[in-house]
Amino acid sequence: xxxxxxxxxxxxxxxxxxxxxxxxxxxxxxxxxxxxxxxxxxxxxxxxxxxxxxxxxxxxxxxxxxxxxxxxxxxxxxxxxxxxxxxxxxxxxxxxxxxxxxxxxxxxxxxxxxxxxxxxxxxxxxxxxxxxxxxxxxxxxxxxxxxxxxxxxxxxxxxxxxxxxxxxxxxxxxxxxxxxxxxxxxxxxxxxxxxxxxxxxxxxxxxxxxxxxxxxxxxxxxxxxxxxxxxxxxxxxxxxxxxxxxxxxxxxxxxxxxxxxxxxxxxxxxxxxxxxxxxxxxxxxxxxxxxxxxxxxxxxxxxxxxxxxxxxxxxxxxxxxxxxxxxxxxxxxxxxxxxxxxxxxxxxxxxxxxxxxxxxxxxxxxxxxxxxxxxxxxxxxxxxxxxxxxxxxxxxxxxxxxxx
Amino acid sequence: xxxxxxxxxxxxxxxxxxxxxxxxxxxxxxxxxxxxxxxxxxxxxxxxxxxxxxxxxxxxxxxxxxxxxxxxxxxxxxxxxxxxxxxxxxxxxxxxxxxxxxxxxxxxxxxxxxxxxxxxxxxxxxxxxxxxxxxxxxxxxxxxxxxxxxxxxxxxxxxxxxxxxxxxxxxxxxxxxxxxxxxxxxxxxxxxxxxxxxxxxxxxxxxxxxxxxxxxxxxxxxxxxxxxxxxxxxxxxxxxxxxxxxxxxxxxxxxxxxxxxxxxxxxxxxxxxxxxxxxxxxxxxxxxxxxxxxxxxxxxxxxxxxxxxxxxxxxxxxxxxxxxxxxxxxxxxxxxxxxxxxxxxxxxxxxxxxxxxxxxxxxxxxxxxxxxxxxxxxxxxxxxxxxxxxxxxxxxxxxxxxxxxxxxxxxxxxxxxxxxxxxxxxxxxxxxxxxxxxxxxxxxxxxxxxxxxxxxxxxxxxxxxxxxxxxxxxxxxxxxxxxxxxxxxxxxxxxxxxxxxxxxxxxxxxxxxxxxxxxxxxxxxxxxxxxxxxxxxxxxxxxxxxxxxxxxxxxxxxxx
Numbered sequence: 023x024x025x026x027x028x029x030x031x032x033x034x035x036x037x038x039x040x041x042x043x044x045x046x047x048x049x050x051x052x053x054x055x056x057x058x059x060x061x062x063x064x065x066x067x068x069x070x071x072x073x074x075x076x077x078x079x080x081x082x083x084x085x086x087x088x089x090x091x092x093x094x095x096x097x098x099x100x101x102x103x104x105x106x107x108x109x110x111x112x113x114x115x116x117x118x119x120x121x122x123x124x125x126x127x128x129x130x131x132x133x134x135x136x137x138x139x140x141x142x143x144x145x146x147x148x149x150x151x152x153x154x155x156x157x158x159x160x161x162x163x164x165x166x167x168x169x170x171x172x173x174x175x176x177x178x179x180x181x182x183x184x185x186x187x188x189x190x191x192x193x194x195x196x197x198x199x200x201x202x203x204x205x206x207x208x209x210x211x212x213x214x215x216x217x218x219x220x221x222x223x224x225x226x227x228x229x230x231x232x233x234x235x236x237x238x239x240x241x242x243x244x245x246x247x248x249x250x251x252x253x254x255x256x257x258x259x260x261x262x263x264x265x266x267x268x269x270x271x272x273x274x275x276x277x278x279x280x281x282x283x284x285x286x287x288x289x290x291x292x293x294x295x296x297x298x299x300x301x302x303x304x305x306x307x308x309x310x311x312x313x314x315x316x317x318x319x320x321x322x323x324x325x326x327x328x329x330x331x332x333x334x335x336x337x338x339x340x341x342x343x344x345x346x347x348x349x350x351x352x353x354x355x356x357x358x359x360x361x362x363x364x365x366x367x368x369x370x371x372x373x374x375x376x377x378x379x380x381x382x383x384x385x386x387x388x389x390x391x392x393x394x395x396x397x398x399x400x401x402x403x404x405x406x407x408x409x410x411x412x413x414x415x416x417x418x419x420x421x422x423x424x425x426x
Numbered sequence: 427x428x429x430x431x432x433x434x435x436x437x438x439x440x441x442x443x444x445x446x447x448x449x450x451x452x453x454x455x456x457x458x459x460x461x462x463x464x465x466x467x468x469x470x471x472x473x474x475x476x477x478x479x480x481x482x483x484x485x486x487x488x489x490x491x492x493x494x495x496x497x498x499x500x501x502x503x504x505x506x507x508x509x510x511x512x513x514x515x516x517x518x519x520x521x522x523x524x525x526x527x528x529x530x531x532x533x534x535x536x537x538x539x540x541x542x543x544x545x546x547x548x549x550x551x552x553x554x555x556x557x558x559x560x561x562x563x564x565x566x567x568x569x570x571x572x573x574x575x576x577x578x579x580x581x582x583x584x585x586x587x588x589x590x591x592x593x594x595x596x597x598x599x600x601x602x603x604x605x606x607x608x609x610x611x612x613x614x615x616x617x618x619x620x621x622x623x624x625x626x627x628x629x630x631x632x633x634x635x636x637x638x639x640x641x642x643x644x645x646x647x648x649x650x651x652x653x654x655x656x657x658x659x660x661x662x663x664x665x666x667x668x669x670x671x672x673x674x675x676x677x678x679x680x681x682x683x684x685x686x687x688x689x690x691x692x693x694x695x696x697x698x699x700x701x702x703x704x705x706x707x708x709x710x711x712x713x714x715x716x717x718x719x720x721x722x723x724x725x726x727x728x729x730x731x732x733x734x735x736x737x738x739x740x741x742x743x744x745x746x747x748x749x750x751x752x753x754x755x756x757x758x759x760x761x762x763x764x765x766x767x768x769x770x771x772x773x774x775x776x777x778x779x780x781x782x783x784x785x786x787x788x789x790x791x792x793x794x795x796x797x798x799x800x801x802x803x804x805x806x807x808x809x810x811x812x813x814x815x816x817x818x819x820x821x822x823x824x825x826x827x828x829x830x831x832x833x834x835x836x837x838x839x840x841x842x843x844x845x846x847x848x849x850x851x852x853x854x855x856x857x858x859x860x861x862x863x864x865x866x867x868x869x870x871x872x873x874x875x876x877x878x879x880x881x882x883x884x885x886x887x888x889x890x891x892x893x894x895x896x897x898x899x900x901x902x903x904x905x906x907x908x909x910x911x912x913x914x915x916x917x918x919x920x921x922x923x924x925x926x927x928x929x930x931x932x933x934x935x936x937x938x939x940x941x942x943x944x945x946x947x948x949x950x951x952x953x954x955x956x957x958x959x960x961x962x963x964x965x966x967x968x969x970x971x972x973x974x975x976x977x978x979x980x981x982x983x984x985x986x
Contacts, residue, residue: 102669105672274569278654289561
């Protein structure tokens with residue numbers, strides 16, 4: 023059935039490919055700015071983090087003042103809801119005036135919408151005026167989303183990298199390898215946990231273990247090969263089989279999100295947590311959610327990293343306004359504010375070195391915070407595996423550990 | 427005018443649900459052209475039953491759901507049998523009333539804040555009594571057996587059933603019956619069970635069914651307190667429904683049909699239980715035994731009720747404390763610093779949300795009460811009773827798991843251009859509010875002694891005067907309670923608000939759940955507070971209205 027659906031989705035994709043007459047021409051930026059004036063842009067973005075919501079409030083104020091665009095943040099608890107919505111609109115034949123104008127997205131959600139042809143025309147992102155600042159060479163993840171080429175269907179917004187954290191008041195020298203983690207838990211059972219896959223952070227932990235244990239990491243950049251899959255993931259599950267009896271609650275219950283994990287670190291339930299935002303820990307200390315003694319570290323050999331994006335659905339109502347918003351999100355001003363842990367602490371997608379002096383200063387003035395590793399200590403980036411790996415190891419994980 | 431009310435009500439109940447069910451049935455059998463499903467097949471069901479852990483999920487839904495319903499029902503009946511008419515009963519009535527208005531999600535958060543290993547109880551006891559400097563590694567929340575979830579459901583459903591019993595009591599001549607039973611030598615519990623219970627039960631039967639259906643298909647409480655390895659069926663359906671892999675929609679729809687079957691099966695089991703109880707009761711009456719383990723029943727009933735009240739009160743306190751807390755590490759019993767900063771930051775942003783929440787609640791409760799009264803009055807005037815089959819229609823929105831028909835409903839509203847508007851959301855809320863209001867109102871209304879109306883008519887009052895001067899005043903408490911209940915039900919709606927409102931119509935509940943995924947206990951606490959305060963205000967108003975109207979009518983006030 024998977025195959026029939028893929029074929030059907032491809033058929034839908036073909037049907038919607040021809041550019042629509044009412045689509046704005048991104049290369050004529052002046053016209054876009056004119057069109058955008060007075061438009062209301064409904065930005066569907068995860069709303070679980072007050073700091074991010076406050077940042078988007080600032081973006082909204084700036085857009086209104088400078089471009090006459092009214093930005094409304096539609097707070098989602100799961101981006102998949104926005105995907106559902108776009109699909110429902112497609113099902114109802116609503117090819118114009120859709121309710122989603124801009125969506126915060128990456129990974130499998132992007133892959134699903136791209137495959138179904140439900141995104142605004144290819145190449146728009148690379149025609150944005152601020153695209154010239156994007157660090158395409160230094161951050162390959164900005165054009166390859168979980169190995170899927172973005173083809174300009176989505177515009178990069180921020181970078182993410184797996185970073186571990188520990189409370190230095192309780193644990194001075196955290197283990198820097200997965201084997202070391204296992205040894206630590208033999209001594210201190212129950213003091214580590216990971217969010218339950220398919221939670222995004224939990225799956226990222228699985229991918230980290232997979233990347234560290236597979237015989238040939240190059241395999242991860244290709245779709246799963248059924249013939250060798252069992253053998254490829256055997257070391258991953260051998261590791262988890264050893265890890266789970268020593269996990270928090272002996273692996274019989276799992277935290278449901280990275281925020282849960284952070285709370286558990288704050289409460290002292292666990293000694294080691296992780297986040298996908300290198301300065302998220304500093305920001306949490308700032309907000310009184312973590313003790314000031316928490317510090318971050320990365321694993322020897324590098325950790326998984328990726329980028330997150332904004333995309334415009336094919337039937338968006340305010341495409342010009344969405345384009346102006348996406349472009350503003352890429353501006354040095356917005357990116358620098360976003361990187362400041364006081365506001366959010368999300369790393370920039372821009373090449374800071376190449377920015378004009380006055381913009382570069384914005385970034386240099388940022389205090390990254392007490393628990394944030396400087397960029398040179400963040401270690402190598404392990405690219406995201408092809409999305410099919412995540413789907414398969416999640417299924418396998420659920421069958422093994424969440425279906426007793 | 428009045429004679430169109432039943433048709434309109436039925437349309438509001440059936441229209442969305444039928445459209446939604448069709449929108450669910452088609453993909454359940456493989457048909458959803460937008461996703462490439464063009465032929466009818468059983469493949470979605472095959473995929474569903476091939477899902478790992480599906481048997482456990484189904485078991486969790488039906489066993490724990492039924493256990494919660496049986497638990498809540500037994501506690502309420504045991505307590506009422508043992509204490510009705512006593513000072514303890516009046517006290518419990520006062521203590522429990524605030525709990526009625528607490529939305530499920532808020533109650534679950536409160537309970538989680540209390541019983542977790544890092545929660546309030548262990549903070550109060552540590553380290554002086556337990557020796558814990560850090561939270562112990564104990565599996566209390568999200569246990570694979572679903573005990574925490576069942577406890578959470580009982581704690582929330584018992585107050586609801588208690589309210590229903592309270593609403594039914596004035597019509598049951600309970601004091602007289604108890605007196606007669608006592609003079610015949612029956613102990614308190616036995617006398618109540620044999621004389622009052624048979625008259626109360628028919629009035630609370632429909633609410634009990636709603637509780638069963640709800641407990642079997644609960645999503646929000648299960649997500650906060652329930653197991654995750656695997657989760658109960660309804661939670662997994664919700665996840666599949668919003669999963670980016672669109673092909674899961676088919677098996678989710680099939681699962682929704684199974685979920686519907688589970689709810690029906692659970693109610694069927696309950697009805698079978700009714701037969702057994704009725705048979706046993708009949709034998710008991712004939713045997714003439716005067717006692718019913720009175721001490722044990724009253725002990726258990728009072729103990730369980732006290733536990734619920736204490737747990738919920740502690741939960742409310744924990745929520746209140748967290749909403750004002752600064753950094754609050756374990757095992758500190760209290761936050762080092764309390765400040766209004768959290769509120770000062772959150773409230774201005776929440777002002778619009780609160781206004782929309784209240785507006786939706788008032789509108790849907792008002793329309794629902796007006797429709798329900800019109801139907802019931804129509805029934806009275808034409809001297810007909812709604813057939814049992816028609817009454818079952820009332821159950822559609824309560825028995826069909828929300829997620830199952832909301833997806834289809836979303837497409838329908840999209841086609842007529844009402845999606846993502848407050849009107850669309852108010853309409854969706856009305857679909858869920860109306861049954862509860864109707865359930866809360868219909869039995870007390872029908873139990874109003876018809877002889878008053880006949881006398882009034884005999885001395886020349888017109889039907890409208892009989893309604894306004896006789897029936898409505900006699901049922902005023904039920905009407906006020908039903909309005910408050912409708913308001914509370916509207917506030918608690920999560921999925922309809924998110925799906926029909928396209929995320930643009932934000933209520934305190936959608937905000938709370940969105941924040942829950944962020945894990946910030948302070949903000950969760952603030953929104954849980956708001957979730958509790960708004961319906962609480964509604965019930966307070968309802969009680970005040972009834973007490974004011976009955977200030978000089980002693981027999982209409984609840985015995986205290």
